[in-house]
Amino acid sequence: MQSKSSKNSAESPNDITEYYKHVSLFWTDIMHLMSSKPQALTSIGPMRSFAANSKKISVELIEINETLLGFNQYLTEYYKQLADVWGIAQKKVNLKSPEIPQDVEHIEAVKRVWIDIFDNDFTELFDSKKFGENYGNLVSKELELTKHWNNITNVILQSANLPNKEEVDEVYKEIHSLKKRVSKLELELTKEKRKNAK
Amino acid sequence: MLNESTIDPKIIEEILKFSKNVIEAPKFASAPDEINLEVTPHKVVQQIDKTRLLYYKPIIETKHKTPLLISYALINRYHILDIHPEKSWVRNLLEQGFEVYMLDWGTPTSMDKYLDFDDYVNGYLDSSVEYIKNQSSIEKISLQGYCTGATIATAYTALHPENVKNYIATAPVIDGWKDTTVMSNLAKHMDVDKMVDIIGNMPPEFMYYCFSVLKPFEQGIEKYIKFFKNIDNKKYVDNFLRVEKWLGDTPPIPGELFKQWIKDIYQENLLIQNKMHIGGERIDLKKIDMSIFTQVAVGDHLVSPECSMPLHYAVGSNDKTLKVYPTGHVGMIASSFSQKKVLPEMGKWLAERS
Numbered sequence: 001m002q003s004k005s006s007k008n009s010a011e012s013p014n015d016i017t018e019y020y021k022h023v024s025l026f027w028t029d030i031m032h033l034m035s036s037k038p039q040a041l042t043s044i045g046p047m048r049s050f051a052a053n054s055k056k057i058s059v060e061l062i063e064i065n066e067t068l069l070g071f072n073q074y075l076t077e078y079y080k081q082l083a084d085v086w087g088i089a090q091k092k093v094n095l096k097s098p099e100i101p102q103d104v105e106h107i108e109a110v111k112r113v114w115i116d117i118f119d120n121d122f123t124e125l126f127d128s129k130k131f132g133e134n135y136g137n138l139v140s141k142e143l144e145l146t147k148h149w150n151n152i153t154n155v156i157l158q159s160a161n162l163p164n165k166e167e168v169d170e171v172y173k174e175i176h177s178l179k180k181r182v183s184k185l186e187l188e189l190t191k192e193k194r195k196n197a198k
Numbered sequence: 199m200l201n202e203s204t205i206d207p208k209i210i211e212e213i214l215k216f217s218k219n220v221i222e223a224p225k226f227a228s229a230p231d232e233i234n235l236e237v238t239p240h241k242v243v244q245q246i247d248k249t250r251l252l253y254y255k256p257i258i259e260t261k262h263k264t265p266l267l268i269s270y271a272l273i274n275r276y277h278i279l280d281i282h283p284e285k286s287w288v289r290n291l292l293e294q295g296f297e298v299y300m301l302d303w304g305t306p307t308s309m310d311k312y313l314d315f316d317d318y319v320n321g322y323l324d325s326s327v328e329y330i331k332n333q334s335s336i337e338k339i340s341l342q343g344y345c346t347g348a349t350i351a352t353a354y355t356a357l358h359p360e361n362v363k364n365y366i367a368t369a370p371v372i373d374g375w376k377d378t379t380v381m382s383n384l385a386k387h388m389d390v391d392k393m394v395d396i397i398g399n400m401p402p403e404f405m406y407y408c409f410s411v412l413k414p415f416e417q418g419i420e421k422y423i424k425f426f427k428n429i430d431n432k433k434y435v436d437n438f439l440r441v442e443k444w445l446g447d448t449p450p451i452p453g454e455l456f457k458q459w460i461k462d463i464y465q466e467n468l469l470i471q472n473k474m475h476i477g478g479e480r481i482d483l484k485k486i487d488m489s490i491f492t493q494v495a496v497g498d499h500l501v502s503p504e505c506s507m508p509l510h511y512a513v514g515s516n517d518k519t520l521k522v523y524p525t526g527h528v529g530m531i532a533s534s535f536s537q538k539k540v541l542p543e544m545g546k547w548l549a550e551r552s
Contacts, residue, residue: 103206111420118415126380126411136387143389143396150396169311176312183246183321190328 013069021062028055053155060155064148071141077134081125089121219429226429228436230443235277238289240300244329248304249322251329252276254288261295262552264340264363265330268300269323269354271345272455273405274448276302278532279344281440285532287541294545296552297334301326301347305449311398313452315459316477319353327354327361338363338488340548344531345369345501349463352509353476356485364551365486366544368493369501369527370509374464377505379498380411385464394453402448412499441528470508484514489551491519491544493530500527519547 032055093114101107125131154164163171244251268288270276279287279300291298301323306313330339341362343351348370355362374382393400421438428434451459468474474481492510494503503522510520521543525535 104208104212107209107212115415115420119413122411122414123380127378127383129383132383132387135384136389140389140392143392147396172309173312175309179247180317180321183317183325187321187325187328190325190332194328194332 014066017062017066017069021059024058024062025055028058053159056155057152060148060152064145067141067144067148071138071145074134074138074141078138081131081134082122085121085125086118089118092117092121216423216426219426223426223429226432226435227439230439230446233436233439233443235275235281235440235443237280237283237286238292243299243333244326246322246325248306248310250302250304251326252300252302254292254298254300256297257289257292258295260297262297262549264336264338264552265297265299265334266291266340266342266548267326267330268298269341269343269347269351270300270303271347272303272350272451272459273346274444276300277447278441278444278528281444281532282437285437285534285537287531287536290537290541291545294541294549296545296548299326299330303449306399306452307450308398311394311453314454315350315353317452318350318455319357320477323350323354324358324361327358331361337361340364340366340552342366342368343370345527346371346459348372349459349469352469352483352486353474353481355488356481356483357476357479359485359487362488364489364491364548366491366493366548367506367509369495369498369530370492370506371463371501372512373467373470373505373508375467376502376508377464378502379500379505381408381500382464382502382505384408384411385460388460390457390460390465394457398453399450400453400456402450405448405451441532470512472512483509483512486513487515489517490515491547492521493540493544494520494522495525495527495530496522497524497526497529517551 093110096113096117097110099106101110150165154166157164238254240252240254242250243253268276268279270279280289283289288298288300303318303322327339327341331337338361341351341355341364343349343366345368348367349372351365352367352370352372355365371377374385425435425438428438462468462474466473469481470483472480472482472484490510490513492506494506496503498506507520507522510518521540523530523535523540525533525540530536530540
């Protein structure tokens, strides 16, 4: 199998990312193996756990760059769609009100035309499939960025021997389940009491 | 090109007046934080988790036997139904002699991310209905749902028809595929599984974004220009700030509830097809067989009439009324129009059946 590090030139941003990911993982792993003996001496200290998990942080940071590429692509498209509609709407306003307003009434009339045309055109954009899809993708990439950040935070929390997000979520889920069962029992009891009181 | 001789002096006058109004605005207007949105006196009669059941003190002697419980929407807070003494939905109903309860869903935190439709329908709403039945010694109550609160109330009414004597659905979110609003378009393209998995509850900031793209220029620019122009009009300013404060107060929506709402209503449209399940039970709209009054606003840009009206045709009731009003989503519940037209009609309908 050809080593990724043997690639001298990358053709796309993804290839470049893959290349640096490989280089980073290679050195992280080698350093980890080389330093395993001194680490064993401090196996109960915080740095041992942090060193073991540092690879996870490296991976997350590299993947954040990949996600950022996608995020920027959808963000650019988002502003392009807004700018395109703005330009078209402004042209429509210029056609409908070509003269520069000279008095208060005229300003009010032009403002009304401007708001009506802009609201209509932008609502049409926000209602369109192309906007919906791009916006959905943009939010999705933003969520992926959040996910990477959460993962990094989890590694740091684990290093400090604190519960991470998943573990806290498990507790929330358990509490929710217990509360639900108790609430249903209480409600059933209320209904039974009413029935018996009749 | 403009030159000095062609500029109408009134324009300069208007600009100067507007600038003066902006500078002097704090003299005329309260800060939103200083405004109390709870207008009509009430007491909290039941509290479960973060939800509260409110009971409004009667203004006149109660004329109707069946009390009314209002299930408010999941977006923003219930205050819009009692926003101002002259435009209060609750106060008007009290003045008509009804007994009124309101279910406040509260403000969910991260801990509440697993709350789902089952908790809201068979938990909080059912517990409120049981409380009212016990207090009033009656078997059935009148229920009103507004917006997404009507989606919850519709599901409740289908699952527990034995508890509901009259059902009023105000701008209900029912048929997601027929909804023509911007909200529906954004919802259809949302990866809601990923969102809930990563961030838990639906954050209020995201809700602000969704609202800000509805009529962006009218709502984002023009209304603030009007506010400063009318800064010396006490009534206008008070009403404006109350509505603005209400708009800015949007609690998060529990993750699991939000996920099911987006998937079952907007993406797969299960409710109107009688395929939605809550707590393991299927929602069959034909089981809604009591008197039902559906209120729809023709200018509703949050829940389009096409999304609400199918409820009228899907239920199994023989006694059903559909009213379409020439107003908007908020205009239907908190305006002079709602006081003069919507509430008297609803009150008459409800009085005849209470």
